[in-house]
Amino acid sequence: MLQLGDEVTLYSVVFALVLLGTRSPVWTTALTASLYLFLTMFRFPQVPTSRALQVLHPVGPGNVSVVAHRCGGHDAPENTIVAIRESSKNGATAVELDLEFSADSVPILMHDETVDRTTNGSGPLSQMRLSDLGKLDAAAKHRLRDKFAGEKIPTLEQAVEECIKLQLTIYFDVKGHPDEAAAALKELYKKHPVLYNTSIVCSFEPKVIYRMRQSDPEVVTALTHRPWSLSRLGDGAPRFSSPWKHRWMTLLDVALDWAHHHVLWKLCGISAFLIQKNFVSPDYALYWARRGVEVVAWTVNTKVEKDYYQDVLQVNYITDSLVEDCEPHY
Numbered sequence: 478m479l480q481l482g483d484e485v486t487l488y489s490v491v492f493a494l495v496l497l498g499t500r501s502p503v504w505t506t507a508l509t510a511s512l513y514l515f516l517t518m519f520r521f522p523q524v525p526t527s528r529a530l531q532v533l534h535p536v537g538p539g540n541v542s543v544v545a546h547r548c549g550g551h552d553a554p555e556n557t558i559v560a561i562r563e564s565s566k567n568g569a570t571a572v573e574l575d576l577e578f579s580a581d582s583v584p585i586l587m588h589d590e591t592v593d594r595t596t597n598g599s600g601p602l603s604q605m606r607l608s609d610l611g612k613l614d615a616a617a618k619h620r621l622r623d624k625f626a627g628e629k630i631p632t633l634e635q636a637v638e639e640c641i642k643l644q645l646t647i648y649f650d651v652k653g654h655p656d657e658a659a660a661a662l663k664e665l666y667k668k669h670p671v672l673y674n675t676s677i678v679c680s681f682e683p684k685v686i687y688r689m690r691q692s693d694p695e696v697v698t699a700l701t702h703r704p705w706s707l708s709r710l711g712d713g714a715p716r717f718s719s720p721w722k723h724r725w726m727t728l729l730d731v732a733l734d735w736a737h738h739h740v741l742w743k744l745c746g747i748s749a750f751l752i753q754k755n756f757v758s759p760d761y762a763l764y765w766a767r768r769g770v771e772v773v774a775w776t777v778n779t780k781v782e783k784d785y786y787q788d789v790l791q792v793n794y795i796t797d798s799l800v801e802d803c804e805p806h807y
Contacts, residue, residue, distance in 0.1 A: 490739075521690040521746030523769055524697050529748035531674050532697045533771050533793060535570055535646045541787050544648055544795040545569040546776050547588055548636075550806065551798035554616040555595060556586035557628045561639050567799035571646035573679075574636050576658055583607045584633035584661040588652075594618060596630070607632070637665060637672070647676040648795075650701070655685045659692040666693060673697075679751055681706075683737075686745045699749035699773065702737050704756055705730045711753075711805075742770060749773050754782065754794070762792055776805040 492509045499505060523529070534540055545552075548560035552567060556575050564572050577587040580603055592598045592605065597617035602610075616625040631639075640647050651658045666672050678689050679699040686698045703711070708726035710716055717723045742750065750765055754774040762772045775795035777783055779802045786794045797803050 516740070516744060520744045521687075521694055523746045523748055524695065526769060528674060529697050529771070532646060532677050533749060533773075535675070539791065541791055542570045542646065542793040543568065543783075543799065544571040544573055544646075544773070544793065545799060546573050546795045546797045546806065547575060548572045548586075549797065549799055551620075551778075551803045552800055553621065554619040554625050554628050556588060556631070556636075557615050557625075558631050558635065558639050559625055559628050561636060561643065561645065564799060565643040565645055569645065569799055571648055572640060573648040573650050573795060574633070574640075575650045575652065576633060576661075577602055577652055578654060578657060578661075579607045579610055580604055581606045582657065584658075585610065586631050586633060586636050590652075592630075633661065633665065637669060641669060641671060641675070644675075647672070648699075649676060649678045651678060651680040651682075651685045651689075653682060653685070655682070655688040658685060659688045662689065662696070663692045666696060677749060679749075683741045683745060686747065690745060694746075697748050698745060699751050700737060700742060700745060700747050701751040701775075702734070703753040704734050707733065742768070749793075751775060751795070754786075757786075757790065757792060759790060762790055778803050778805050 491512055492505055530538060534542055536542065545564035547555035548557065549564040549567070549569065549572070550560065553560035553563040561572055574586055575588040577585055577590070579585055585607070587602060589595070590603070591601050592610070592613060595618050596613040596615050598613040610630045613630060614627055615630045616622045616628040619625060637647065649662060662678060673695055677697045677699055678686065679701050680686050681701045683700060686700055689696055689698055705727070707730045708716055708723055715723050717726065747770060749771045751773045754777050757772060757774045765772050771793065773793040773795065774786060777786055777794040777796050778798060783794065783796065786792050797806055
């Protein structure tokens with residue numbers, strides 16, 4: 478639940494900004510009241526805390542969960558069955574599965590919108606049927622390509638069945654396609670009810686999470702966020718060369734960040750907030766804990782960082798490797 482202090486701050490800020498913009502107490506009151514009614518009528522409640530904790534802490538309360546990013550893409554070809562198996566063998570308690578769709582609308586595992594970066598093929602997923610994808614080598618561009626040569630791009634169903642067999646918690650990372658993703662996941666939860674207690678649906682796009690809650694309000698969900706993502710790349714470099722565009726996107730970043738922390742999380746009724754590791758601190762984790770939301774950090778790829786999250790912050794983290802230090806994927 479949103480705390481009383483949050484309510485007062487949220488509506489006070491909105492009231493002040495609208496009043497400054499309109500100079501009309503009537504319009505200001507009406508618009509602020511409309512926001513209150515909108516959040517009251519259309520927000521989703523969080524799932525029961527006991528079930529969220531079961532998903533987020535599968536090895537027990539207080540124990541940090543280690544999530545293999547893209548199924549552990551440093552240790553094996555990302556988003557493949559062999560990567561899921563390697564992650565389990567190397568001690569992961571959960572894996573992140575990136576959900577995309579083939580041209581014939583089959584849900585598959587793939588991070589990008591094209592197959593170029595990870596396979597021996599080329600082209601957008603939107604133009605490749607499942608039969609086309611089945612001919613590709615998903616290990617072709619991996620550093621351990623010789624060891625894992627011939628690994629295939631799995632369907633979502635194949636990956637989920639492997640995770641269930643290995644008793645791994647699943648973080649479904651949905652890249653887009655709100656309606657298609659919600660429908661596919663709803664069918665998956667219907668076929669495998671164990672997922673309600675062993676998985677969480679995550680996305681950078683609030684629309685995806687809201688649509689998922691509309692489709693099935695019993696699913697545990699999370700928003701994913703990186704501050705300054707509109708104006709800067711993952712390594713911090715400016716995304717645009719134009720100073721004016723950079724400043725405009727920076728302003729939008731401020732608004733988006735405020736919305737995530739004060740409106741969107743409540744509207745979607747999330748149970749976790751996945752945030753880029755550089756922004757996590759004890760105070761930040763406490764901020765979300767007071768709202769009944771768990772912090773999960775990404776991407777934590779060195780032993781020093783892992784020890785800090787494990788022993789000091791006691792916050793779940795997502796990592797590219799379970800066995801050695803490595804550079805992060807943004």
